[in-house]
Amino acid sequence: MKVAGKVVAKRGKRLLIAECDAGQLPPLYISVADETSKPVGKIVDLYGSVARPYVTVLCGENASEVVPGTILYAIPESKPESKKKNFRRQNSNRKQSPFPKRNLKKHDRN
Template identity: 60%
Template sequence: MKFAGEVTAVLGRRLLVLRSDAGQLPPLYSEVADAESRTVGKIVDLYGSVARPYLTVLCNDGVLAGVGDSLYVVPGSKPDLPKKRRQVSGYRGEGDSRYPKTGGSIWKKKSRN
């Protein structure tokens, strides 16, 4: 299995922070497992420096992992991408139009009377 990272912090009941290696950076939303090949959860965030990035793992229910544990990417797990967000109301047009319903440009020149 490919090394994902080492647990550096446990946040609440469902979040783990891993310190990863830039050379072996796993893709987002891929599943991770512990040394006994038990699925722990999915990688949901990537942040930090380019040389030593951090990963956030959203754990499954009932998973126990502590600081110092090594986690690995589950081989053959295809990352499930999150669903697309709905368009916010208050915008006109179809598709991904992002212009507000103001009736014109917000940069119009003011008329001098």
Template identity: 40%
Template sequence: MRRVGTVVRTAGGLAIARTEAGAEPPRIGSSVVDESLATVGRVVDVFGPVDRPYVAVTPNDDDLAALVGGKLYAR
């Protein structure tokens, strides 16, 4: 399991996470979990600067606001 990053905002029904500096972003389609290992959703896009990209996650739940500020991990 790898750390994806921290959710910085929501947009268009997606959770947007910022990766850690120097960390390799997860592959599109990867399953994403939170700190309690509950499945949050799937990676649908990786975008932004190469050294610290953003990751867009399609959440399984409608409560996107609860994800903001939380850390996400890829399986």
């Protein structure tokens, strides 16, 4: 498994702050596990300087077992979820124009 970072702080019951290696940044929304391969949570934020990046991990119920100094690993099977947005509206939802459509084809000259 690829190293995601080292836990440096715990915020509340469900948030962990981990310092990452600048050369191996994990992708957002990927699941992470601790040293015993127990799933811990998902990376939800990436911030900090380019030289010293940090990630925020949103944890489930296993957050109480993780202490500062724990190394987190990216779970390779979990791929980041892509959020697809549909920007096209359906024709039924569009407002009808009060003006008729123009025929843009060339007219025959006689």
